[in-house]
Amino acid sequence: MSKLLILHADILVPHEPSRVLRDAAIAIENKKIVALGETPPDFHADEIIDARHHVALPGFFNAHAHAAMTLLRGSAEDLPLDRWFNEGIWRTESALTEEDVYWGTALAACEMLRGGTVAFADHYFWMTQVARVVQESGMKALLAWCVFGSDFASEMGPTTLELTGDFVAEFQNSAGGRIKTMLGPHSPYISTEAALRRAANLARKLGVGCHIHVSESPAQVENAYKQFGKSPVAYLDDLGVFENPSIAAHAIYLDDADIEILRARNVTVAACPKTHLKLAMKTTRLVDLLRAGVKVALGTDGAASNNDLNMLEVARLAALLQKHDTGDATVLPSAQTLNLASRHGALALGFVNSGLMQVGADADLILLDTDKPHFAPCHDLAANVLYAARAGDVDYVIVDGKPLVRKGALTTLDEEKIMREANARGARMVRSALTQTQTYRA
Numbered sequence: 413m414s415k416l417l418i419l420h421a422d423i424l425v426p427h428e429p430s431r432v433l434r435d436a437a438i439a440i441e442n443k444k445i446v447a448l449g450e451t452p453p454d455f456h457a458d459e460i461i462d463a464r465h466h467v468a469l470p471g472f473f474n475a476h477a478h479a480a481m482t483l484l485r486g487s488a489e490d491l492p493l494d495r496w497f498n499e500g501i502w503r504t505e506s507a508l509t510e511e512d513v514y515w516g517t518a519l520a521a522c523e524m525l526r527g528g529t530v531a532f533a534d535h536y537f538w539m540t541q542v543a544r545v546v547q548e549s550g551m552k553a554l555l556a557w558c559v560f561g562s563d564f565a566s567e568m569g570p571t572t573l574e575l576t577g578d579f580v581a582e583f584q585n586s587a588g589g590r591i592k593t594m595l596g597p598h599s600p601y602i603s604t605e606a607a608l609r610r611a612a613n614l615a616r617k618l619g620v621g622c623h624i625h626v627s628e629s630p631a632q633v634e635n636a637y638k639q640f641g642k643s644p645v646a647y648l649d650d651l652g653v654f655e656n657p658s659i660a661a662h663a664i665y666l667d668d669a670d671i672e673i674l675r676a677r678n679v680t681v682a683a684c685p686k687t688h689l690k691l692a693m694k695t696t697r698l699v700d701l702l703r704a705g706v707k708v709a710l711g712t713d714g715a716a717s718n719n720d721l722n723m724l725e726v727a728r729l730a731a732l733l734q735k736h737d738t739g740d741a742t743v744l745p746s747a748q749t750l751n752l753a754s755r756h757g758a759l760a761l762g763f764v765n766s767g768l769m770q771v772g773a774d775a776d777l778i779l780l781d782t783d784k785p786h787f788a789p790c791h792d793l794a795a796n797v798l799y800a801a802r803a804g805d806v807d808y809v810i811v812d813g814k815p816l817v818r819k820g821a822l823t824t825l826d827e828e829k830i831m832r833e834a835n836a837r838g839a840r841m842v843r844s845a846l847t848q849t850q851t852y853r854a
């Protein structure tokens with residue numbers, strides 16, 4: 413197993429906010445950080461990275477994504493949520509093919525890696541193709557094959573809940589442990605009660621959680637009360653959807669009882685602040701959730717609503733929005749916010765030994781070039797990273813001790829070919845979309 417040595421780095425430790433190591437070494441062996449600060453005396457590295465003028469920190473974990481939606485980037489603009497679905501996304505996706513998912517995800521992987529993302533929680537169709545990209549790229553991922561709950565007639569694929577269960581059984585802990593899985597029922601507003609109950613039972617049998625969209629609009633909550641006499645969160649909980657640790661994407665409109673359910677069930681709320689701003693959806697109450705002891709992580713959502721996959725920007729917007737909405741500038745300090753994007757995301761995705769800058773942790777880390785005007789001077793390294801750094805500053809991305817980005821270049825993916833394929837496929841989808849796959853009614 414190769415040994416990697418990083419020298420002269422400034423090291424940010426977001427999970428210990430007051431700790432910054434200057435001009436320090438990181439020794440990596442057998443996919444793990446084996447030393448931090450000083451180089452062990454008998455360490456003979458296969459590769460040495462001179463990290464002078466670089467900051468090292470844990471890589472980002474994108475906790476809610478639809479990676480292949482890069483193909484739909486910019487195709488449904490300036491629309492409210494219902495029209496975004498009905499006139500845009502669910503029409504264009506009628507032209508989606510299995511191979512499109514591979515190329516769209518590969519494009520997303522290029523973009524995510526270039527922005528310092530080491531892992532992503534994907535919720536989309538034809539997950540075997542997403543797994544292929546994860547295997548080839550060297551990234552880590554939590555994969556959930558989305559089902560609407562109608563089985564075959566109107567499913568993308570077409571697929572069934574059972575087939576997505578087969579995917580879980582086959583791919584859990586595959587790619588040397590880099591792939592984790594969940595089930596992916598779409599949402600309480602699209603999936604029927606019977607389908608959600610079946611998903612909950614299957615998740616229990618497989619010992620996995622569910623990755624699901626929850627409480628994105630006031631209308632979704634109102635309709636849940638009308639139909640079921642309870643909130644979407646209470647409804648999903650009663651059906652057993654949250655029995656194993658799960659991811660609730662967005663979760664914007666929550667009452668105190670919902671928050672208590674999410675805490676008690678160990679559900680991670682994945683907030684996607686850029687989508688929330690762009691689709692005028694209000695904001696996930698991260699400060700309230702954190703105070704209540706609910707797990708919180710951050711996601712980009714798909715590039716059809718973001719429109720990029722930049723976790724630095726997502727983290728920055730998360731902090732800014734919470735300060736703005738609460739009227740309290742002290743909430744979500746820089747290191748804590750970066751920790752949401754790294755350690756909290758790692759836990760949400762099931763990589764319990766990652767997102768940490770410490771000896772024994774998985775070597776999933778990034779190096780940003782700080783020799784830039786927007787990094788000078790450096791009074792507060794965490795603040796410079798959160799509020800001033802750019803995705804283009806990412807020089808190295810290391811996953812399981814292997815550089816996937818080296819000196820700003822991708823080492824595992826053929827970016828030129830991927831962009832060419834994705835451009836052609838995105839254009840074809842928008843041109844040839846005729847029918848609508850689903851109807852959004854809240």
Ligand SMILES: [Zn+2]
Pocket residue numbers: 476477478625661713714
């Ligand atoms: Zn989503």
